[in-house]
């Protein structure tokens with residue numbers, strides 16, 4: 001296996017009104033990747049394709065050096081999954097889950113599961129359907145972590161949690177990847193969380209990958225230039241990702257803020273956030 005826990009190559013899937021086209025990215029061991037994109041961009045579809053929960057049309061997915069379809073059992077044994085679309089065991093109680101989980105995962109560790117229940121303050125005897133959304137999410141984490149996976153795949157898994165619990169889960173991710181042989185892939189709309197913990201950001205827009213890059217590099221490179229609306233046409237189009245008009249003029253997301261500072265010293269240029277980047281790509285207008 002190379003240094004990547006996950007390699008996705010040219011993954012495609014077509015629904016009647018949506019297609020995911022040639023999605024490719026790699027997730028190195030020892031890292032956390034944030035998967036971002038607007039509602040309906042294709043995040044859940046990509047994660048479900050990786051997990052072989054839905055059938056791909058074309059492309060390859062390799063996890064731990066294994067093929068995700070041919071070696072599905074061995075691959076699943078090493079993944080912890082938390083999806084946002086409900087918990088499957090509503091009628092059971094947390095204390096009854098080990099009986100189910102040990103049939104699914106050979107390496108399921110009941111003592112480890114109990115320790116997660118305690119750490120998350122979860123009642124073993126309460127029916128799952130009576131737990132709050134946040135408690136169900138925490139229970140999903142306990143279940144996902146108790147077979148000692150090497151990769152966590154999480155779809156909007158922190159959105160129902162309060163800020164204190166979210167911060168605890170983010171610390172848990174950092175702890176999880178510490179030994180360099182684990183990794184986390186998480187989709188989230190809470191980009192401030194990703195700014196705190198992600199090493200890489202993969203941005204998907206309308207079924208296409210816009211970029212998959214080191215978070216620090218992307219946040220250091222891109223910037224927002226402010227100019228009077230009439231001056232926008234003076235900028236080289238190749239420097240511009242998108243622009244937004246406001247009452248004071250025009251804000252322009254540029255590919256390289258250092259280069260833009262040299263080329264356009266008359267205009268102020270700021271750094272940008274992941275939210276800015278999504279907003280300009282999704283809603284920004286690049287036309288003069």
Ligand SMILES: Nc1ncnc2c1ncn2[C@@H]1O[C@H](COP(=O)(O)OP(=O)(O)OP(=O)(O)O)[C@@H](O)[C@H]1O
Pocket residue numbers: 015016017018037038039040041042043044045046
């Ligand atoms: N089973 C399906 N049949 C038809 N279309 C589907 C199906 N599942 C998803 N889609 C469509 O695929 C597109 C991408 O959906 P997906 O759930 O992957 O987006 P997402 O990026 O996870 O969005 P969100 O942030 O809202 O969760 C949407 O237009 C959705 O309607």
